[in-house]
Amino acid sequence: MKWAVWGCALWLASASAHGEWLREEREIMGTRVSVELWSPQRADGQRVIDQVLAEFQRLDQMMNPWDEHSELARLNREAHLTATRTTPEIVAVIERALHYSELSDGAFDISFATVGQHYDYREGRAPDAQLLQRDVEGIDYHAIALNVSERTIQFLHPRLQIDLGGIAKGYAVDRAIALLVSAGVESAVVSAGGDSRIVGDLGDRPRIIGIRHPRREGEYAVRIPLVDTAISTSGDYERFFIADGVRYHHILDPQTGRSAAGLQSASVLSERSIDADALSTTLFVLGVSRGLDLANRLPGVDAILIDAHGKLHYSQELLLSTTP
Numbered sequence: 053m054k055w056a057v058w059g060c061a062l063w064l065a066s067a068s069a070h071g072e073w074l075r076e077e078r079e080i081m082g083t084r085v086s087v088e089l090w091s092p093q094r095a096d097g098q099r100v101i102d103q104v105l106a107e108f109q110r111l112d113q114m115m116n117p118w119d120e121h122s123e124l125a126r127l128n129r130e131a132h133l134t135a136t137r138t139t140p141e142i143v144a145v146i147e148r149a150l151h152y153s154e155l156s157d158g159a160f161d162i163s164f165a166t167v168g169q170h171y172d173y174r175e176g177r178a179p180d181a182q183l184l185q186r187d188v189e190g191i192d193y194h195a196i197a198l199n200v201s202e203r204t205i206q207f208l209h210p211r212l213q214i215d216l217g218g219i220a221k222g223y224a225v226d227r228a229i230a231l232l233v234s235a236g237v238e239s240a241v242v243s244a245g246g247d248s249r250i251v252g253d254l255g256d257r258p259r260i261i262g263i264r265h266p267r268r269e270g271e272y273a274v275r276i277p278l279v280d281t282a283i284s285t286s287g288d289y290e291r292f293f294i295a296d297g298v299r300y301h302h303i304l305d306p307q308t309g310r311s312a313a314g315l316q317s318a319s320v321l322s323e324r325s326i327d328a329d330a331l332s333t334t335l336f337v338l339g340v341s342r343g344l345d346l347a348n349r350l351p352g353v354d355a356i357l358i359d360a361h362g363k364l365h366y367s368q369e370l371l372l373s374t375t376p
């Protein structure tokens with residue numbers, strides 16, 4: 053009898069909902085981008101998904117440092133010589149990046165790439181001590197001169213290079229969500245690798261988002277119900293190799309030019325993806341104590357950190373909401 057009632061309720065729900073979930077996935081920005089939305093009309097929903105994926109492609113073409121034709125690669129070649137005019141979007145992203153550099157006393161620094169460019173995680177290559185020593189002094193966000201009103205940027209250190217890998221995906225997710233919302237979509241989730249942002253809920257309940265277990269493939273360390281929130285996770289398992297027992301991964305401590313130690317993953321919740329993205333990388337570098345301090349200082353920001361022993365640490369507001 054119970055099952056019959058259930059079946060009936062489900063049938064009513066789907067018959068009265070007038071729509072369907074649409075989902076698409078693609079490799080963009082060196083990661084898996086996915087868009088999932090509830091659409092009353094399949095053709096309309098599909099059109100918005102195509103728009104969103106095209107937007108990711110456009111931003112990738114602009115901000116990919118490894119593509120010599122990108123605007124970012126051009127800046128890396130030319131901005132040492134003179135104040136170089138660039139796109140409003142790169143200016144906006146760099147401005148936000150510098151904001152987090154200031155807030156974190158340089159733990160987040162897009163000029164990490166001065167040294168970061170010498171790592172190749174796929175090939176298992178890291179810079180030797182000499183190269184590291186030469187270029188680590190070129191990691192310095194103070195040497196990135198941004199003129200917002202003129203839309204120019206200049207690098208004041210001769211070897212300085214920038215990479216927006218710690219913030220660009222978040223910016224792209226926000227752009228995607230803006231497109232969805234202006235098209236009237238009320239329930240959706242957009243993800244780019246470890247960055248996700250959720251609009252609305254699943255009708256009668258929140259969406260459950262899992263934070264990956266940093267050491268057990270396919271398992272979650274935590275699951276949290278989320279509505280209208282961005283979440284970003286930075287982990288030492290995304291891009292790495294191990295040599296002589298040392299884990300070389302893609303999040304660098306700007307002070308040393310070496311992979312930041314202390315955490316296995318850092319997740320940040322906030323309203324916008326650009327902030328969650330930059331902050332997850334930032335907190336990963338800062339570690340448990342300084343990372344939680346920063347998260348607790350910022351209104352609307354929560355964090356879940358997993359330390360080197362696999363222990364979970366929560367920011368103040370999450371602790372309060374999970375304590376019975």
Ligand code: ADP
Pocket residue numbers: 159160161162164215216217218219221244245246247284285286287290302303304305306329330332333337
């Ligand atoms: P992903 O989703 O690619 O794992 P994360 O948000 O974890 O992204 O950020 C990692 C990326 O951030 C690196 O691949 C690199 O491009 C960039 N990055 C690494 N270290 C720093 C740093 N100290 N400050 C700013 N960006 C960084």
Ligand code: MG
Pocket residue numbers: 217218219284286328329330331332333334
């Ligand atoms: Mg990030």
